[in-house]
Amino acid sequence: VQLQASGGGLVQPGGSLRLSCTVSGRLSDYYGIGWFRQAPGAEREFVAGIFWRDGSTGYTDSVKGRFTISRDTAKNTVYLEMNSLKPEDTAVYYCAQQRRSTIAIQKSPSEYNYWGQGTQVTVSS
Numbered sequence: 001v002q003l004q005a006s007g008g009g010l011v012q013p014g015g016s017l018r019l020s021c022t023v024s025g026r027l028s029d030y031y032g033i034g035w036f037r038q039a040p041g042a043e044r045e046f047v048a049g050i051f052w053r054d055g056s057t058g059y060t061d062s063v064k065g066r067f068t069i070s071r072d073t074a075k076n077t078v079y080l081e082m083n084s085l086k087p088e089d090t091a092v093y094y095c096a097q098q099r100r101s102t103i104a105i106q107k108s109p110s111e112y113n114y115w116g117q118g119t120q121v122t123v124s125s
Helices: none
Strands: 002-006 009-011 017-024 032-038 045-051 057-059 067-072 077-082 091-098 112-115 119-123
Touching (some): 002 091, 002 112, 017 032, 017 119, 032 077, 045 067
Parallel strands (some): 009 119
Antiparallel strands (some): 002 017, 032 045, 032 091, 067 077, 091 119
């Protein structure tokens, strides 16, 4: 399994970005894909996740109403649409695949065993 994240960049506060995560060799429709982020000096934190099988999602509270996760099963790609960006959203964003099939999207990084390389998102004026 390989994951390739892209789409990061520099954006002003209030702006938007769309991240993409292309997955090759994914194991099953029952494994979720998550987006995480890590700011300098901080722990990696869950942002949003989605299941291939039915598109059900999960979000961390700080991004609800601003970020939207979606998937294109034909392209094996998961997207993270980020709107109303804030300086505190600045981080390296990673996508990852869960290590097992679960009912709900998992929020702990330890539940993921395949990771993409990360893409930098900087929100600054």
